[in-house]
Amino acid sequence: MARKPFHRASFEDLNISPYQAALVRECEICKCQYTIDAHEPWEWAGGVTSFANLECCDHWCLACTLGVGPTDFLESYPEEESAAELDPTDEAAVAEQARENIAALQIGPRYEDWADDRTDEVYAAQCRGDILKAYSFFTDQGIPLIIMPLTRAISDRSVHYPNGITYYPPGTANFDGLDHLDEVANPDDRAIRLSEYAGATLGNLKQHALLVFPAALDPQLIAKADHEVHLDLIRRLSEEVDKICLNFVRYYSCKLEKPHAIPARAGQTKSDPAMSICLVYDPEKKSSRLYGGAAFPFAFTGGIGIWLRQPEWQRFPGVGEVGKIVYHALTLYATMLEASSDTIRFVQALSLLEFLAFPTEFKVMAEVKKIIARYVSSDQTAYDKVLERFKELTGKKDATTGVETGFRTRIVHIGDRIESLIPSPRDRQELFAELDGYIRPVINHMIEHSELGFDEYTQVRKTFPAFLKQP
Numbered sequence: 001m002a003r004k005p006f007h008r009a010s011f012e013d014l015n016i017s018p019y020q021a022a023l024v025r026e027c028e029i030c031k032c033q034y035t036i037d038a039h040e041p042w043e044w045a046g047g048v049t050s051f052a053n054l055e056c057c058d059h060w061c062l063a064c065t066l067g068v069g070p071t072d073f074l075e076s077y078p079e080e081e082s083a084a085e086l087d088p089t090d091e092a093a094v095a096e097q098a099r100e101n102i103a104a105l106q107i108g109p110r111y112e113d114w115a116d117d118r119t120d121e122v123y124a125a126q127c128r129g130d131i132l133k134a135y136s137f138f139t140d141q142g143i144p145l146i147i148m149p150l151t152r153a154i155s156d157r158s159v160h161y162p163n164g165i166t167y168y169p170p171g172t173a174n175f176d177g178l179d180h181l182d183e184v185a186n187p188d189d190r191a192i193r194l195s196e197y198a199g200a201t202l203g204n205l206k207q208h209a210l211l212v213f214p215a216a217l218d219p220q221l222i223a224k225a226d227h228e229v230h231l232d233l234i235r236r237l238s239e240e241v242d243k244i245c246l247n248f249v250r251y252y253s254c255k256l257e258k259p260h261a262i263p264a265r266a267g268q269t270k271s272d273p274a275m276s277i278c279l280v281y282d283p284e285k286k287s288s289r290l291y292g293g294a295a296f297p298f299a300f301t302g303g304i305g306i307w308l309r310q311p312e313w314q315r316f317p318g319v320g321e322v323g324k325i326v327y328h329a330l331t332l333y334a335t336m337l338e339a340s341s342d343t344i345r346f347v348q349a350l351s352l353l354e355f356l357a358f359p360t361e362f363k364v365m366a367e368v369k370k371i372i373a374r375y376v377s378s379d380q381t382a383y384d385k386v387l388e389r390f391k392e393l394t395g396k397k398d399a400t401t402g403v404e405t406g407f408r409t410r411i412v413h414i415g416d417r418i419e420s421l422i423p424s425p426r427d428r429q430e431l432f433a434e435l436d437g438y439i440r441p442v443i444n445h446m447i448e449h450s451e452l453g454f455d456e457y458t459q460v461r462k463t464f465p466a467f468l469k470q471p
Helices: 016-022 042-043 079-085 090-105 111-117 120-128 190-197 203-206 218-223 228-253 322-337 344-357 365-376 380-393 407-412 425-448 455-462
Strands: 143-150 166-168 210-216 278-283 285-295
Touching: 016 190, 042 407, 090 203, 090 218, 090 228, 143 228, 143 322, 190 285, 203 278, 210 228, 218 228, 218 278, 218 285, 228 278, 228 285, 322 344, 322 425, 322 455, 344 407, 344 425, 365 380, 365 425, 380 407
Parallel strands: none
Antiparallel strands: 143 210, 143 278, 166 210, 278 285
8 A cells, every 4th residue: 555645745735824823812711821833734734745733723732632732741841830830920011001001092183273273284195195294293292103005095185184184095195214123132033923923014014904093002111011912003093093093984985775985994914914014103212013914813805995085074073972972883884884784783782772762771672763763754654653663673463373573582582684585685685774764864863963961962952853652
């Protein structure tokens, strides 16, 4: 019998990227830290012709995978060594401080002063992409600048958003003065290596459309922290950009029935959508650091993206309590657009309506629908019709058979799918257009009154027609 040819598997054969191989993991069995690339690929494969251990490498160290780890042979792993690993370290203290700094960061500090004092020359520099000149107001005060890629969003000119966020089409931002990278003591540092594996290079960054903005944070503290902290930074910056402007872009450019043309999250790259990167410019050191990694669990790939236009400033909400409610509502709306199925999107739409009707407390749908119906009804007949329709959308029983026919009850409690309840894609599209027709009047009305406190806004609601008669 012929012997199988000798083959040394590579990480490429195992479909493991250099980034994934270098990530520090914690073994779920012995709790030690390990990396996949600490051992040869063929060892993880279980031999030269087998992939037997491949599924284990993401969860267990190689010793535990092979049954020779600390829990298998306690005598080979002295207790004092294991206990020493649990002692707090300087790295842990730095990571904790850096996370606190990231949690407290603010995009566009003193933005109002900059906007009021911005000269024509500075505005022209901002439009043409002369970043350091345009943002000198911030850098002169020691406030760092952030640059992040933005994919699936297209424009032929710069677009300006609140808090000093500027969009630049590919190749239009001037990196002079920003391309001096901070010298690091150890170029082989794992965090630096992981960022490079993720594509965090100037060359890659310059190929993208970019978002540029000032952010109050401590770049030197973050530079000392580990890779996980750098991912926290990317996520936090992206979330804040979503909140300040991108959720509005999604809301005004997309519809619930056509959710596919939406931009990616700030930071995600077109070369590898699983990876995200950002540049942090430290004005005190006059140098930059690049960070990158798998910050988000998924990348949205539907459609071709959107065309960005300069928004009208009055369409952004004010800073009152109602404005804060709108910000959260648009976050929930953006989450709906990214839902992986119509069933999930349907349930999320009803949850958003519950929030819009009663942002500060939980109320049953019987109370929610009375509020929503008043936004969209012009008379008693229309109001009664909306109330009856909400029964069909949520919970309703057949009067003859007693069988539950309400969509949400059948989905949440019986396990049906909206795709099965409404098999026609066109009919489902009409359903989501209807739901959008309930959501948008509420959000738009709240934006108009976003400077108010919520108690004041409830008084405005009371001026709606009463429609007190019940069907």
